[in-house]
Amino acid sequence: MTSLYSRELEIAQLAVQRASILTKRVFHETSKGTVSKDDASPVTIGDFGAQALIISALKHNFPHDEIVAEEEATELRAYPPLRDQIWELVRTTSLDDVAAEGLLGGGIKDADAMLDIIDQGNSKGGKVGRVWTIDPIDGTKGFLRGGQYAVCLALLQDGDVKVGAIGCPNLPVDDAAPLTADIGANATDDEGRGVLFSAVIGQGATSRPLKAGALAEGRSISMKPLTDMSNASFCESVEAGHSNQSESAQIAQKLGITKQSVRMDSQAKYGSIARGAGDIYLRLPTSKTYQEKIWDHAAGDLIVREAGGEVTDIKGNRLNFGVGRTLATNSGVIAAPKAVHSQVLSVVQEVLGVK
Numbered sequence: 001m002t003s004l005y006s007r008e009l010e011i012a013q014l015a016v017q018r019a020s021i022l023t024k025r026v027f028h029e030t031s032k033g034t035v036s037k038d039d040a041s042p043v044t045i046g047d048f049g050a051q052a053l054i055i056s057a058l059k060h061n062f063p064h065d066e067i068v069a070e071e072e073a074t075e076l077r078a079y080p081p082l083r084d085q086i087w088e089l090v091r092t093t094s095l096d097d098v099a100a101e102g103l104l105g106g107g108i109k110d111a112d113a114m115l116d117i118i119d120q121g122n123s124k125g126g127k128v129g130r131v132w133t134i135d136p137i138d139g140t141k142g143f144l145r146g147g148q149y150a151v152c153l154a155l156l157q158d159g160d161v162k163v164g165a166i167g168c169p170n171l172p173v174d175d176a177a178p179l180t181a182d183i184g185a186n187a188t189d190d191e192g193r194g195v196l197f198s199a200v201i202g203q204g205a206t207s208r209p210l211k212a213g214a215l216a217e218g219r220s221i222s223m224k225p226l227t228d229m230s231n232a233s234f235c236e237s238v239e240a241g242h243s244n245q246s247e248s249a250q251i252a253q254k255l256g257i258t259k260q261s262v263r264m265d266s267q268a269k270y271g272s273i274a275r276g277a278g279d280i281y282l283r284l285p286t287s288k289t290y291q292e293k294i295w296d297h298a299a300g301d302l303i304v305r306e307a308g309g310e311v312t313d314i315k316g317n318r319l320n321f322g323v324g325r326t327l328a329t330n331s332g333v334i335a336a337p338k339a340v341h342s343q344v345l346s347v348v349q350e351v352l353g354v355k
């Protein structure tokens, strides 16, 4: 018997693997082609190329599903050399397993078709029907630094996350490796790095080595039982503009956490706590007006909950993915093992003055 969402899970994981290959090629082979977006955040040829490959795979398999993706092709239409550079990468990136590549529908027809495909990620989202959400490179700043980043994909059905996949090319493949954002001395050598996290609602969370072809064997992951707060490790954003780091330090102190926070870009934070390498992920609002994007959290939210964690905002509400492209009704993120989540939440609320 096939389990619920098994086909969606397989396609999602393979699509993330293929897009991850492209991002690694961008890192190793090109000058990365950084463009600044309206909000001054960077986007690279890797973000556009990865998004094109993922949407192409989704449209081949699930043509009627909606897609909410981070990037759009306007700048590429205005600047053909950039379009051509991305097309060259997209055209020449495939899984090295013929059957797996066939499941994704193979390549894209031409550069113009690629632009149209990128723009198919423009759904408004919402709480009705099947909606995929894509962050082709999460932690673009980490990617540019040679640090952590993630290729993220999730399926929402009527606003609830049902399937999630996160590829982390620079995290240790070993689930038992210590929590660190460092990628070691030799950043050009992928040895020992690259992990693919995934989950399906009600079926638990899994990690497997991130491969260039067929899927590797998965292993079940779960959060570490946290009995002593003084041993807890917590992760937060690298950028002080993405999460308030002075408030998180006060919260850690009040909780009795003695270890320094681990600052790590991207949804690699969710994956790291889900496999028990870390314990707690705090994302504390830095502005009253910023709305978190659904593609920054959907896959991670499910993977952590399926690994035995609880994920809420700072008010204690579950993240609501059914209100559009942003988490407009939420503020910040607190992800922790179920047994200690309420303790963490109450200290967060005390320090932030949340009623």
Ligand SMILES: Nc1ncnc2c1ncn2[C@@H]1O[C@H](COP(=O)(O)OS(=O)(=O)O)[C@@H](OP(=O)(O)O)[C@H]1O
Pocket (backbone or CB within 6 Å): 041, 070, 135, 137, 138, 139, 140, 141, 142, 236, 237, 238, 239, 240, 241, 242, 243, 263, 264, 265, 266, 267, 286, 290, 293, 296
């Ligand atoms: N002001 C503000 N507050 C909160 N979040 C913001 C903000 N501005 C941007 N972003 C989003 O942060 C995403 C990266 O989050 P990270 O946790 O990886 O941040 S960090 O790179 O570790 O600093 C990043 O995702 P990517 O653009 O995919 O890298 C953004 O969507």
Ligand SMILES: [Mg+2]
Pocket (backbone or CB within 6 Å): 041, 042, 043, 070, 140
């Ligand atoms: Mg971005």
Ligand SMILES: [Mg+2]
Pocket (backbone or CB within 6 Å): 135, 137, 138, 139, 295, 296
């Ligand atoms: Mg992101």
Ligand SMILES: [Mg+2]
Pocket (backbone or CB within 6 Å): 047, 070, 135, 136, 137, 138, 139, 140
């Ligand atoms: Mg991104």
